[in-house]
Amino acid sequence: MQAATKHHKKKKKKLFSIQCEASILLLLVMMEDIANTVTIGATVPTGFENSAVEEVQEKLGTTARVSKNRGKIYFDITTDELRKVHLLKSLDNLFVVIKTYEDYQFKASMEEVNSDWKELAAELPWTNALEVWKLNNSIKKKKSHRNKNKSPKPDQKYDESIGCNETVTSELLPGSEEPEVKDNQTDVEQKSEEEKSSEIQDPAAAVAPLKFRVTCSRAGDNHCFTSNDAAREFGGAVQELFQWKADMTKFDVEVLLDIHDSEVVIAIALTVESLHRRNITHFGPTTLRSTLAYGMLRLCKPQISDVIVDPMCGSGAIPLEGAMEWAMSFFLAGDNNGVAVSRSVSNVKHILKKTHVEGSASGLAMDVVQWDLCNLPMRSSSVDIIVTDMPFGKRMGSKKKNWELYPQCLLEMARVCRPGTGKAVLLTQDKKSFTKALLQMRGHWKKLPTVWVNVGGLNAGVFLLKRTAEVYGSTSKNAVDPQTANDFHKEGKEAGPQEA
Numbered sequence: 001m002q003a004a005t006k007h008h009k010k011k012k013k014k015l016f017s018i019q020c021e022a023s024i025l026l027l028l029v030m031m032e033d034i035a036n037t038v039t040i041g042a043t044v045p046t047g048f049e050n051s052a053v054e055e056v057q058e059k060l061g062t063t064a065r066v067s068k069n070r071g072k073i074y075f076d077i078t079t080d081e082l083r084k085v086h087l088l089k090s091l092d093n094l095f096v097v098i099k100t101y102e103d104y105q106f107k108a109s110m111e112e113v114n115s116d117w118k119e120l121a122a123e124l125p126w127t128n129a130l131e132v133w134k135l136n137n138s139i140k141k142k143k144s145h146r147n148k149n150k151s152p153k154p155d156q157k158y159d160e161s162i163g164c165n166e167t168v169t170s171e172l173l174p175g176s177e178e179p180e181v182k183d184n185q186t187d188v189e190q191k192s193e194e195e196k197s198s199e200i201q202d203p204a205a206a207v208a209p210l211k212f213r214v215t216c217s218r219a220g221d222n223h224c225f226t227s228n229d230a231a232r233e234f235g236g237a238v239q240e241l242f243q244w245k246a247d248m249t250k251f252d253v254e255v256l257l258d259i260h261d262s263e264v265v266i267a268i269a270l271t272v273e274s275l276h277r278r279n280i281t282h283f284g285p286t287t288l289r290s291t292l293a294y295g296m297l298r299l300c301k302p303q304i305s306d307v308i309v310d311p312m313c314g315s316g317a318i319p320l321e322g323a324m325e326w327a328m329s330f331f332l333a334g335d336n337n338g339v340a341v342s343r344s345v346s347n348v349k350h351i352l353k354k355t356h357v358e359g360s361a362s363g364l365a366m367d368v369v370q371w372d373l374c375n376l377p378m379r380s381s382s383v384d385i386i387v388t389d390m391p392f393g394k395r396m397g398s399k400k401k402n403w404e405l406y407p408q409c410l411l412e413m414a415r416v417c418r419p420g421t422g423k424a425v426l427l428t429q430d431k432k433s434f435t436k437a438l439l440q441m442r443g444h445w446k447k448l449p450t451v452w453v454n455v456g457g458l459n460a461g462v463f464l465l466k467r468t469a470e471v472y473g474s475t476s477k478n479a480v481d482p483q484t485a486n487d488f489h490k491e492g493k494e495a496g497p498q499e500a
């Protein structure tokens with residue numbers, strides 16, 4: 001009896017220890033998972049957030065969410081997917097989130113806020129984000145400002161004998177076009193203690209401490225501090241924590257402090273230059289960001305063997321983006337300006353060179369022509385999709401010219417576009433001219449919901465039109481001979497706007 005009880009106890013103990021081992025193992029696996037999952041944030045063209053969310057879902061299989069202040073999305077990835085994130089076409093700038101505070105309680109006085117920045121810096125979970133930053137450096141072609149061969153020049157105001165000094169300067173965040181950001185800025189300070197770097201620093205950092213800057217974007221009225229104040233104080237705390245060296249221009253690490261009312265996001269930048277610059281090397285006066293071009297192209301859902309035309313291509317941002325991403329469609333680009341056509345050709349050549357397929361028939365399914373959109377050298381009903389960025393009448397053309405140009409454009413587009421299935425995605429900020437022109441075209445184009453986007457600070461419409469089944473030339477209104485067309489354009493002229 002005693003022996004049986006002893007045996008039972010032993011069995012129970014063994015079971016308990018197996019259970020413990022299993023729990024520990026599970027915990028370790030879970031910890032591993034947690035360690036590998038990070039939140040990536042990205043700036044996207046304002047207005048195309050949902051399109052970016054869709055792309056993330058399609059290509060990474062993960063759900064992204066749009067930030068409260070527009071123009072940003074967030075999504076979780078495992079670190080092995082970081083490379084794929086760089087290949088997404090909707091994203092401008094990338095960053096890895098250290099921590100998000102949905103409702104940060106800012107104190108009422110500057111002194112209290114400043115002391116909170118110090119506490120905050122010390123309690124943030126930096127490790128994962130810094131690991132991602134390191135991994136990212138090995139992935140991207142790092143356009144680092146850091147010159148590893150030179151020993152860092154001491155800051156002008158840095159005084160080693162004192163061991164502590166601060167410099168705070170302001171500069172505009174390069175490439176910032178978002179109007180929602182009320183004040184943008186940056187900066188940091190100096191304090192040097194030798195070689196106390198944490199294990200987070202890379203081997204090179206053992207010789208020279210990492211250089212960093214803090215960039216603060218702030219929007220909201222209920223703050224007793226400016227973005228400069230926040231950047232300076234938070235930057236000081238970060239410096240104290242890691243013993244990094246502040247450098248506004250030649251930084252290795254850019255810490256982002258994004259404050260929107262009571263929401264605070266602290267992150268580390270993963271891109272030095274926006275990803276929207278991917279295709280263009282020869283810029284024109286109104287070159288469109290590749291991310292906006294991608295958003296416009298997504299709206300028309302290109303299909304295999306579609307003939308897609310940008311009849312006002314400028315430097316070619318739209319058709320180039322299309323030919324790179326939808327290689328099974330054919331892209332035709334044209335412009336009436338010879339310089340613009342040359343720019344497009346140069347951009348195509350550069351891409352072909354970069355992708356080492358110059359001279360190959362299968363290089364890019366794209367051609368560039370000089371033409372007048374009002375008189376296209378193309379057969380009627382031969383085009384599946386038209387995607388173009390029209391002159392806004394500000395930097396390019398004028399509102400007065402648009403009043404005449406837009407109806408002619410829509411008419412000629414209706415002629416070449418396939419009735420019943422054809423689509424047009426047209427970007428313009430000149431809503432008045434566009435709406436008037438469209439009213440005159442009612443029989444040929446059906447307007448679908450418009451997407452409003454931010455183009456260099458301007459609120460512009462991406463007008464999605466569907467070609468109706470009406471055959472061009474079948475009605476008295478569109479059986480246009482030159483005289484009729486003239487009269488038609490004069491009609492518009494009479495009610496035309498004043499030159500903007």
Ligand SMILES: C[S@@+](CC[C@H](N)C(=O)[O-])C[C@H]1O[C@@H](n2cnc3c(N)ncnc32)[C@H](O)[C@@H]1O
Nearest residue numbers: 287288312313314315317335336337372373389
């Ligand atoms: C807003 S820009 C396009 C910019 C272009 N998306 C880019 O990325 O460079 C408009 C273009 O329309 C062209 N354009 C104006 N009237 C035209 C016409 N009648 N036919 C063809 N192109 C025209 C201009 O030369 C200009 O390059």
